[in-house]
Amino acid sequence: MQTHSFGDYHFSPTAVYPSVQAAAAESSGTWDYVFVATKALPDINDDSDTIAPLISRDTVIVLIQNGVGVEAPYRARFPGTPIVSAVTVISAEQKSPGVIKQNRWTRISIGPYTDGWGTADDVLARKGNAAVRALAQWWGDSGGIKDVDVHDELDLQMVRWHKLCINSAMNPSAVLCGGRGNADMASDPELRRHLRGVMEEIRAAVPAILGREFPEHLAKPEAILKSTDRNTGARPSMLLDWEAGRPMELEVIMGNPVRIAREKGVELPRLQTLYALLRSLQEMRKHDKSKL
Amino acid sequence: MQTHSFGDYHFSPTAVYPSVQAAAAESSGTWDYVFVATKALPDINDDSDTIAPLISRDTVIVLIQNGVGVEAPYRARFPGTPIVSAVTVISAEQKSPGVIKQNRWTRISIGPYTDGWGTADDVLARKGNAAVRALAQWWGDSGGIKDVDVHDELDLQMVRWHKLCINSAMNPSAVLCGGRGNADMASDPELRRHLRGVMEEIRAAVPAILGREFPEHLAKPEAILKSTDRNTGARPSMLLDWEAGRPMELEVIMGNPVRIAREKGVELPRLQTLYALLRSLQEMRKHDKSKL
Numbered sequence: 001m002q003t004h005s006f007g008d009y010h011f012s013p014t015a016v017y018p019s020v021q022a023a024a025a026e027s028s029g030t031w032d033y034v035f036v037a038t039k040a041l042p043d044i045n046d047d048s049d050t051i052a053p054l055i056s057r058d059t060v061i062v063l064i065q066n067g068v069g070v071e072a073p074y075r076a077r078f079p080g081t082p083i084v085s086a087v088t089v090i091s092a093e094q095k096s097p098g099v100i101k102q103n104r105w106t107r108i109s110i111g112p113y114t115d116g117w118g119t120a121d122d123v124l125a126r127k128g129n130a131a132v133r134a135l136a137q138w139w140g141d142s143g144g145i146k147d148v149d150v151h152d153e154l155d156l157q158m159v160r161w162h163k164l165c166i167n168s169a170m171n172p173s174a175v176l177c178g179g180r181g182n183a184d185m186a187s188d189p190e191l192r193r194h195l196r197g198v199m200e201e202i203r204a205a206v207p208a209i210l211g212r213e214f215p216e217h218l219a220k221p222e223a224i225l226k227s228t229d230r231n232t233g234a235r236p237s238m239l240l241d242w243e244a245g246r247p248m249e250l251e252v253i254m255g256n257p258v259r260i261a262r263e264k265g266v267e268l269p270r271l272q273t274l275y276a277l278l279r280s281l282q283e284m285r286k287h288d289k290s291k292l
Numbered sequence: 293m294q295t296h297s298f299g300d301y302h303f304s305p306t307a308v309y310p311s312v313q314a315a316a317a318e319s320s321g322t323w324d325y326v327f328v329a330t331k332a333l334p335d336i337n338d339d340s341d342t343i344a345p346l347i348s349r350d351t352v353i354v355l356i357q358n359g360v361g362v363e364a365p366y367r368a369r370f371p372g373t374p375i376v377s378a379v380t381v382i383s384a385e386q387k388s389p390g391v392i393k394q395n396r397w398t399r400i401s402i403g404p405y406t407d408g409w410g411t412a413d414d415v416l417a418r419k420g421n422a423a424v425r426a427l428a429q430w431w432g433d434s435g436g437i438k439d440v441d442v443h444d445e446l447d448l449q450m451v452r453w454h455k456l457c458i459n460s461a462m463n464p465s466a467v468l469c470g471g472r473g474n475a476d477m478a479s480d481p482e483l484r485r486h487l488r489g490v491m492e493e494i495r496a497a498v499p500a501i502l503g504r505e506f507p508e509h510l511a512k513p514e515a516i517l518k519s520t521d522r523n524t525g526a527r528p529s530m531l532l533d534w535e536a537g538r539p540m541e542l543e544v545i546m547g548n549p550v551r552i553a554r555e556k557g558v559e560l561p562r563l564q565t566l567y568a569l570l571r572s573l574q575e576m577r578k579h580d581k582s583k584l
Binding site (some may be wrong): 017173176177178179180183188189191193194197201235267269270272273274275276277279280281284285 | 458465468469470471474477480482483486489490493558561562564565566567568569571572573574575577
């Protein structure tokens with residue numbers, strides 16, 4: 001690990017298992033924390049099912065994943081299990097096999113998750129809050145890691161929707177516009193207007209979806225675009241996935257937000273258009289029919 | 293010509309010229325009517341410049357082209373020349389070189405064009421109306437051609453915007469979704485919602501743009517989609533152009549409507565998104581950079 005924030009070091013895990021089943025069979029007792037840091041692909045794979053053998057009633061599930069609505073399958077499968085929802089920002093790359101380089105600052109935002117609106121039962125809320133406090137203590141005060149941001153349930157969802165503004169604007173557009181990086185897209189006046197439009201329609205919808213005003217301190221679309229201008233060379237993960245022939249995080253970045261907004265009576269027209277087009281494009285490639 | 297509406301016949305033009313310059317040099321006197329039936333590609337070629345050698349003050353220019361805003365370059369170049377604006381619908385194909393087959397009904401809608409709002413000077417309006425009446429007489433009553441629809445200036449623009457609903461929904465989407473025909477797209481629930489959304493946002497904007505309510509007799513989005521369901525196998529012209537590596541009618545189908553609406557204070561978010569993406573995709577292919 002060659003890191004900007006934590007120095008250089010070699011990471012040795014205590015144990016590695018070939019599968020969740022193997023971990024469940026070999027371990028004695030219950031698991032206190034299960035961290036899920038995979039790509040969120042609910043249309044392909046249900047990770048809540050995958051981790052089920054490890055989960056007891058008091059295991060804390062920590063979801064470090066992009067998008068919105070990622071917690072719902074876990075809550076449905078484990079109605080009484082505490083969940084910590086987490087959003088992380090990190091600029092890192094695998095330089096060669098086993099060598100991870102971190103370039104700039106990191107941040108992890110964490111908050112409890114009961115039902116996404118903070119209105120579920122008290123026991124679950126208490127367990128979730130305790131888990132968030134414990135993580136903040138271990139990572140932050142005890143572990144010396146800065147930039148651990150603690151939020152209440154709704155504010156953590158705000159952070160998810162704010163990061164979504166960026167991801168759902170940049171990611172699908174990069175594929176559909178013919179394979180351009182973030183700064184390259186932002187330099188094209190029509191694409192810039194489109195990117196700002198996607199961010200603005202999500203930003204405008206958030207109060208109706210979450211019932212709370214979007215906080216002023218979170219970067220506004222124009223500020224995000226200015227930061228994008230400087231970040232030349234950055235290519236969104238969805239474009240890298242598309243170019244490598246891997247599945248894309250369509251559902252948590254586009255499908256879930258469109259559906260969640262619609263349930264609250266809000267349309268996200270640009271995002272629904274991106275979703276319909278990219279979903280079809282992926283299907284067409286799957287069947288080797290795309291002419292693009 | 294193998295036609296459903298006009299029987300089978302061989303068409304022999306009175307004269308064919310290799311260029312507009314040749315036609316202008318060989319002909320004596322002035323031209324009464326100049327019909328422009330090319331693809332409208334104002335970003336690539338200015339047809340108003342091309343036909344300039346044939347145009348006198350009393351020549352009637354008849355524009356049989358798709359999209360909106362196609363008349364503007366002609367009006368700018370020939371401020372005192374009458375213009376007839378025309379929209380045609382025809383299902384036809386070239387079966388082999390020189391053999392054109394028409395399958396179903398045709399329609400041509402014509403109307404005068406002064407400035408698009410019917411507010412230009414009276415002389416121009418009178419000349420335009422006279423040309424429209426003459427064409428309707430020659431084609432219709434004298435020529436036995438049914439389905440010649442005569443409109444006033446604003447209503448002809450209504451017809452243009454109505455056809456645009458279909459073209460601007462189907463055409464760019466067919467390319468961006470991975471190369472699917474109209475009925476195939478309409479069978480995909482998310483794409484169907486997107487297509488209806490494009491048509492609805494244009495339909496909702498038209499009264500603000502043209503200052504007149506959209507007529508009830510023009511097919512509504514759901515009716516258009518139902519008709520699309522039956523028309524299996526149809527592939528929009530923009531998709532055929534894209535697959536053949538030809539330039540697409542981006543500006544008159546997407547760019548002009550977005551700009552005209554914006555001048556009237558109306559946003560067309562889905563259409564602007566389609567425009568930005570497809571315009572970029574075309575640029576990327578031009579420079580051979582597209583990874584799609």
